[in-house]
Amino acid sequence: MTQSSSPAVAAGPFSSWLLKMRRSLLGSEGMDVPCGDCVGCCVSGYSLQLRPEDYKAAARIPTTFVVNAAPGFAKGNLTVAALPDGLCPMLEDRKCTIYSDRPQTCLDYDCRIFAAAGIDAGGDDKVVINTRVRAWEFAYPELLDRQEHDAVRAAAAFIRDRRDSFSVRVPAGPMGIAVFAIKSYRVFLDSSVTSKSDAEIARAILEAARSFDSGAALS
Numbered sequence: 194m195t196q197s198s199s200p201a202v203a204a205g206p207f208s209s210w211l212l213k214m215r216r217s218l219l220g221s222e223g224m225d226v227p228c229g230d231c232v233g234c235c236v237s238g239y240s241l242q243l244r245p246e247d248y249k250a251a252a253r254i255p256t257t258f259v260v261n262a263a264p265g266f267a268k269g270n271l272t273v274a275a276l277p278d279g280l281c282p283m284l285e286d287r288k289c290t291i292y293s294d295r296p297q298t299c300l301d302y303d304c305r306i307f308a309a310a311g312i313d314a315g316g317d318d319k320v321v322i323n324t325r326v327r328a329w330e331f332a333y334p335e336l337l338d339r340q341e342h343d344a345v346r347a348a349a350a351f352i353r354d355r356r357d358s359f360s361v362r363v364p365a366g367p368m369g370i371a372v373f374a375i376k377s378y379r380v381f382l383d384s385s386v387t388s389k390s391d392a393e394i395a396r397a398i399l400e401a402a403r404s405f406d407s408g409a410a411l412s
């Protein structure tokens with residue numbers, strides 16, 4: 194399937210977005226995406242995780258659409274499976290029918306993460322999202338904005354292309370790669386990275402990601 198291009202959409206200053214995204218990944222704040230009339234994530238075959246705190250959403254979603262947690266989701270959570278055509282069952286006329294009570298997963302999703310990482314959101318079932326991903330345009334008011342974006346892209350490319358350099362399995366899907374790059378990008382801010390072996394870089398990435406997960410690397 195071909196992917197159409199669309200006019201650029203302002204994604205905001207890169208470093209501000211990056212800090213917010215890193216805080217969001219640690220659960221301390223959500224994202225506020227200027228989606229406009231895009232409903233890409235509601236039509237792209239995603240299964241929605243329903244956590245216990247999504248009780249308001251759960252009360253409004255017909256039980257026929259709710260199943261036990263899909264693989265990869267936390268045990269005990271519930272899942273709203275996408276319809277066979279990829280649409281979320283709660284979407285009607287391109288509008289979310291439970292918008293004010295939509296699950297946290299919907300609140301947290303920010304497709305700018307793919308634009309940040311320089312990768313697509315996925316294949317043919319993610320065409321609508323990919324169109325938006327390619328339209329996002331970050332701003333670089335300071336040198337650091339550009340340096341950080343370059344570093345996130347370099348981290349994502351390394352994680353995607355040098356999987357064999359890691360001593361453990363690393364994410365292979367687009368979202369996993371992008372999140373891992375956001376956690377570990379600072380490895381590529383260090384100019385000495387170019388003199389390191391792939392194995393050394395891989396170790397540094399794992400260490401940066403662990404440090405991030407412990408909350409120690411956030412500033």
Ligand code: SF4
Nearest residue numbers: 228231232233234304
């Ligand atoms: S694909 Fe991106 S812009 Fe579109 S609705 Fe989802 S988060 Fe918003």
Ligand code: SF4
Nearest residue numbers: 235281283284289299
């Ligand atoms: S619950 Fe609403 S916002 Fe979330 S995917 Fe479904 S239609 Fe979209």
